[in-house]
Amino acid sequence: MENENTLQPAENQVAAPEPSFAPRTDLARLTAQTDAIRQEIGKIIVGQTELLELLLTAVLADGHVLLEGVPGVAKTLMAKLLARTLEVPFSRIQFTPDLMPSDVLGTSVFRQNKADFEFRPGPIFASVVLIDEINRAPAKTQSALFEVMEERTVTQDGTAYPMAEPFLVLATQNPIEQEGTYRLPEAQLDRFLFKLHVGYPTLAEEVQILAGHHAGLGSTHLEAVQPILSAADLQALRKQVRQQRVEAHILEYIAKLVGQTRTHKSLYLGASPRASLALLNGAKALAALRGRDFVTPEDVQFLAPSVLRHRIMLTPEREMEGGTPDEVVKQIMQSIEVPR
């Protein structure tokens, strides 16, 4: 635990900025823009501050998000509003049981006048793609998303079509216990940076929702939400996030957390190294959102449930006992010492 970090000779400090207990990179722009997004979404959405913080974290960490919740808790509305604050091409796909992969990715159409095939891009070709009720489509359609979500390309008839930057999938789903839903393949779940639970509002928040709805005579004015970030802005912020400092012990802490999921007795399937990367990238983005240019164990612990809950599988015995992935993640966090 003891790293050497001795006082540097005076001549080496001449060019360096005066050190102080303050961020060494300028996070003012990032803070101002993310605060503006919070404010815009707050015009429509009441509460859900933690959910919004996690969504912004995912946007800055360049990761896809799966929102899960019972019908009627504003999952789709939250995703639509977030998309509105980003000044980038947006598309929405409603997943249904009869949806085909070509309905998502696009298809080659024969052009009679030129006697050749032309690729017609599907709705996935956008910067922000809202996939509503993703688990209502069967595994065949889900597997069409594997390549595009991870590699950011769509290969059709031997030709790879790259996606524009940024590319962000916001998917919503109902809990698996709901009628007419399919379980998402593990390989696809692993491609989501976060799985976020959208819960019910508090009593005070629900009263506020009712009052706002009553005052607005039942209409939701999405146009009131203004775009804040352009594609170039977002790229710049992401670059800044990638340069966040991460101390070596934090890296070890992340690896231990994820590694424990592979040996835990209550888990049938542990998290992959992609989960470690997701936790690292997420923690860097969260630290920036919280005004720091370095990651702390606090960031890692805050994000661990959202990163791991959809990447681990409980043993049948644990599942029958009523255990949840979140409980196991909590147990794992309690068994590993915080680097200090």
Add this chain to the structure above:
Amino acid sequence: MGAAPPPGATQVLADLPAPPRSPLPPDRRTPLPRRMADAVRLRELAAQRPFQYLEPDASTDAWDAFWARVWRWLRTIFDTPGGRVSGEYAVYAVALATLVFAVLKLLQVDVTGAFGRAGRRGQLAYDTESEDIHAVDFRTRIAEAEADGNLRLATRLGYLEVLKQLTDRGLIDWQPDKTNHTYLAELTAGPLRDAFRGATRQFEYVWYGELRLNADLYEQARAGQRAVAGLLTGARPVAASTPALSA
């Protein structure tokens, strides 16, 4: 409402002798001889090998002979009216204990806490080489780190000492898995919490943020830590002065 008796039936019954009015009295006068086994003969027979049914087989080893003696001893205990009752209760107790154990196991109840203080989570087998903050001689180690010019380590040790002091006074519950902000949340609002927040912020910049410390910044960090300690002891925070660094 049965069938009518056959003709002549009444006549046959009338010919039989009348039964006696009462049974014969018991014969109490005739003495019955009491036959007793010959005790001498019994001893003779008991001494004969064919009648020694409980004798262990000569082919059994010492271990089997020991258990044969134990079982014989148990039989002498339980083969009495009182022993049989005790034996029954013992069986019931074992069955009840097994049932309770099975139910607790199914419900995953931790009963260790019922018998004294429950085990602390901090006693788990951790993977990291954790330091026991209660066993560290902070004064010496901080002085060593300062002498080596390792200000980052000295700041860390100072912060750990603050955590130890807060733990010793029961203000926070030290657990290796807790973050600094968890401890912050455990403190009640007031000057101590504000001072600890400041010390935590400085420690995080130094330790996690890998801030390169100069003498001034180090003094600030140590002053923040001493401020917490001063509030704990009721003394006023003293301005830091480190001779090794001021030189």
